[in-house]
Amino acid sequence: MNRLFRISIVGLFALLGAAFVFLCLNLPGCLFPGNSDVIPVYSYNIVNTYPHDRDAFTEGLVFEDGFLYEGTGLLGHSTLRRVKLETGAILQIRELADQFFGEGITIYGNEIIQLTWQSNVGFVYDTNSFELLQQFNYSTEGWGITHDEEHLIMSDGTSTLHFLDPQTFEETSQLAVFDNNGPVTRLNELEYIQGEIYANVWQTDRIARIEPGTGRVVGWVDLEGLLTAEDRTEPVDVLNGIAYDADSDRLFVTGKLWPKLFEIELISPE
Numbered sequence: 001m002n003r004l005f006r007i008s009i010v011g012l013f014a015l016l017g018a019a020f021v022f023l024c025l026n027l028p029g030c031l032f033p034g035n036s037d038v039i040p041v042y043s044y045n046i047v048n049t050y051p052h053d054r055d056a057f058t059e060g061l062v063f064e065d066g067f068l069y070e071g072t073g074l075l076g077h078s079t080l081r082r083v084k085l086e087t088g089a090i091l092q093i094r095e096l097a098d099q100f101f102g103e104g105i106t107i108y109g110n111e112i113i114q115l116t117w118q119s120n121v122g123f124v125y126d127t128n129s130f131e132l133l134q135q136f137n138y139s140t141e142g143w144g145i146t147h148d149e150e151h152l153i154m155s156d157g158t159s160t161l162h163f164l165d166p167q168t169f170e171e172t173s174q175l176a177v178f179d180n181n182g183p184v185t186r187l188n189e190l191e192y193i194q195g196e197i198y199a200n201v202w203q204t205d206r207i208a209r210i211e212p213g214t215g216r217v218v219g220w221v222d223l224e225g226l227l228t229a230e231d232r233t234e235p236v237d238v239l240n241g242i243a244y245d246a247d248s249d250r251l252f253v254t255g256k257l258w259p260k261l262f263e264i265e266l267i268s269p270e
């Protein structure tokens with residue numbers, strides 16, 4: 001009886017073991033966690049360096065029709081600017097009312113959309129004149145904004161991205177962003193680049209490359225070391241600001257109060 005019991009127990013464990021192996025073979029990363037599911041980390045080359053306004057607390061960055069557009073934050077200092085890339089010269093500027101902390105910007109059609117941090121209001125301007133055309137409301141904080149072909153895409157400082165109808169500004173869907181360690185929070189400035197959403201992660205030197213269909217982070221860009229010690233002799237804040245020149249395939253990044261703006265190219269890991 002005892003022997004029969006032992007045989008049954010051994011058989012049971014053998015069966016469970018076989019089931020485990022079978023299930024694992026069908027789950028990527030189960031038997032060799034971290035190997036089959038590694039998220040590539042891209043490094044960078046600096047292609048060009050341009051001056052950037054040290055007083056610009058960069059919250060939004062866009063490149064469109066040959067110019068940079070920048071949204072800046074801080075109460076009493078928030079602006080919308082058109083900037084000459086090569087010199088950093090401010091060609092046009094609109095100051096926000098003192099009670100608004102400006103956040104991300106994007107250009108959709110002939111309109112610039114600018115978020116505010118905690119006022120639950122977004123502004124819509126004419127791209128050429130910067131004339132205020134419209135306001136809209138949202139329920140979350142406003143951090144970054146970009147767009148794909150059909151939607152505005154906004155971040156609110158959490159791991160959730162909000163897709164908005166660009167005409168009504170109503171939310172049409174949400175996207176939960178995650179990597180191998182779970183939700184990726186503090187998503188900040190955004191840029192839609194060749195079918196991926198690039199997102200600064202607040203208080204890090206990293207940009208997440210997000211697959212819009214799933215929310216999965218399919219790549220990390222590590223921009224550590226972009227500013228030299230000399231660039232940091234005056235106070236600087238965090239990396240923030242991604243702009244893409246789709247016509248010339250140029251990628252620009254900068255940070256809050258940074259003295260420089262960089263054109264970079266990404267280097268794939270081996």
Ligand SMILES: [Ca+2]
Pocket residue numbers: 060061062145146189190191241242243
């Ligand atoms: Ca951007």
